[in-house]
Amino acid sequence: xxxxxxxxxxxxxxAQYFLVFPLLIIFLIDIGYAHNASALNFKVGRSPxxxxxxxxDNIYVAIGGFLNxxxxxxxxxxxxxxxxxxAPSGVVINKNGYIYVTTGIGYVVKLGRTGKIIKxxxxxxxxxxxxxxxxxxxxxxxxxxxTVTKLNPSLKxxxxxxxxxxxxxxxxxxxxxxxxxxFLNKGTVTVLNKSGKIEKIFKAQRKPExxxxxxxxxxxxxxxxxxxxxxxxxxxxxxxxxxVKGAPYGIALSxxxxxxxxxxxxxxxxKLSHAGKILNTYATGMNPNFIAIDNKGxxxxxxxGDGTVTKIAGATKGIEFFPYKGPIWQESF
Numbered sequence: 001x002x003x004x005x006x007x008x009x010x011x012x013x014x015a016q017y018f019l020v021f022p023l024l025i026i027f028l029i030d031i032g033y034a035h036n037a038s039a040l041n042f043k044v045g046r047s048p049x050x051x052x053x054x055x056x057d058n059i060y061v062a063i064g065g066f067l068n069x070x071x072x073x074x075x076x077x078x079x080x081x082x083x084x085x086x087a088p089s090g091v092v093i094n095k096n097g098y099i100y101v102t103t104g105i106g107y108v109v110k111l112g113r114t115g116k117i118i119k120x121x122x123x124x125x126x127x128x129x130x131x132x133x134x135x136x137x138x139x140x141x142x143x144x145x146x147t148v149t150k151l152n153p154s155l156k157x158x159x160x161x162x163x164x165x166x167x168x169x170x171x172x173x174x175x176x177x178x179x180x181x182x183f184l185n186k187g188t189v190t191v192l193n194k195s196g197k198i199e200k201i202f203k204a205q206r207k208p209e210x211x212x213x214x215x216x217x218x219x220x221x222x223x224x225x226x227x228x229x230x231x232x233x234x235x236x237x238x239x240x241x242x243x244v245k246g247a248p249y250g251i252a253l254s255x256x257x258x259x260x261x262x263x264x265x266x267x268x269x270x271k272l273s274h275a276g277k278i279l280n281t282y283a284t285g286m287n288p289n290f291i292a293i294d295n296k297g298x299x300x301x302x303x304x305g306d307g308t309v310t311k312i313a314g315a316t317k318g319i320e321f322f323p324y325k326g327p328i329w330q331e332s333f
Contacts, residue, residue: 041285041308042076048302048309050091050101050130051290053320059294061302061309062088062101069101069111074294076311082115090130092138094153100138102127108140110155121157123149129170129180134323141167141180148178148192161196164188169211171219174323179219181208189221189232202236210251210261210291213323222248222261229261229272242276250291250301256318262288262301269301269312284310293320 046065054060058079059072064087071080087104094100098118099111106127109120124142127149131139137158138151143166150159161178167190169181176194181187187208191200202219205226212220218239219232229242229251242259246266253259258279259272264287271280286305293299299315 039282039284039310039312040076041303041306041310042072043307044070044072044078044302044309046307047304048307049089049289049304051292051300051302051309052091052093053292053294053300054093054099055097057294057296057298059292059300059309060091060093060099062091064089064104064304065307069099069115071115072309074296074298076309080115082111083117084111085109085117085120090128090140092130092132094132094136094138096153098153100130100132102130102140106142108138108149108151108155119155121151121155123151123157124160128168131170131172133172133176133178134174135176139170139172139178141170143168143183148180148196150196159196161192162198163192164190164198164201169209169221171211171213172323173213173217179211179213181211181221183207183209185225187223189219189236191236200236202232204230209249212251212253212259212321214253215321215323217323220251220253220259222251224249224264229259229276231276240276242272244270244272244278246270249289252291252293252299253321254293254297254316254318255321256297256316258316258318260291260293260299260315262291264289264304267303267305269299269310269315271315280315282310282312282315284312293318295319 045063050062057074069082069084090102097113101109110118124145126143129141148161148163164182166183167180168183178192180190187204189202205223207225210222224247231240246263248261250262257274269282285303285308288301297316299312301310
């Protein structure tokens with residue numbers, strides 16, 4: 001577990017340097033199994049971490065070691081390099097094309113569509129997860145502040161919620177309820193309503209990180225040090241445990257009903273059916289963390305260890321599912 005200790009220790013003790021939170025194009029149909037299917041890697045810079053899909057399937061990547069966000073086209077070519085303050089980590093794009101970035105020194109930075117910094121706001125110590133809710137507001141989990149901060153699109157702070165110890169991953173459902181992974185050896189998921197009141201705390205496993213919500217309201221959580229993905233119902237009952245080796249970290253759900261899991265130690269992405277059957281394994285760059293699906297069914301990962309982004313072409317027939325964007329899966333989770 002040397003990598004993870006190094007990563008988390010860096011976030012805790014050395015944020016003054018940088019934060020890392022931390023050709024063949026293969027088309028694969030949604031059945032069958034292809035172990036370590038190859039994919040295309042693009043060099044982007046030291047310590048890429050957060051990753052998001054924008055309009056026209058452009059990919060935005062936070063480069064923790066180079067203080068910037070880069071924009072790639074769907075072919076992996078860098079088409080814009082944007083300054084984003086010190087140690088960028090998480091990144092999201094809103095419907096109007098504005099870019100929001102968390103940074104290792106505790107800020108959220110708003111970039112315009114041209115990449116110019118518009119505003120930055122202090123939100124807490126070591127911000128990690130960032131998400132846009134169904135209301136269009138920005139939500140940020142800050143590990144050492146033990147908080148989730150809610151901001152409007154202009155970066156006015158609206159509310160600050162207590163979210164348990166070491167809040168990390170972040171997701172919202174269609175009602176605006178907030179689900180936060182708590183990055184602990186005895187991990188939990190903290191559930192807050194849209195007013196910020198803690199409604200439930202689920203017991204997870206060791207070091208829960210990535211989190212996603214399916215169309216039936218079930219919650220999916222990766223547990224890096226337990227080599228598992230847990231499926232919870234809305235009450236916190238564990239419905240299924242999917243075993244995924246290699247320290248599962250990022251998770252993305254496809255509208256075709258598949259799960260894609262990035263695994264830091266095994267340097268791959270695992271594709272599972274909604275029932276948890278492993279369908280494919282795709283090789284990536286070193287230490288893939290954040291993962292996303294574009295509108296053509298390509299899967300992308302940011303690879304912290306070797307400074308690359310991986311594109312897995314045609315990995316799914318669907319696009320990425322979000323509870324408040326739709327559409328609903330034909331075969332619901």
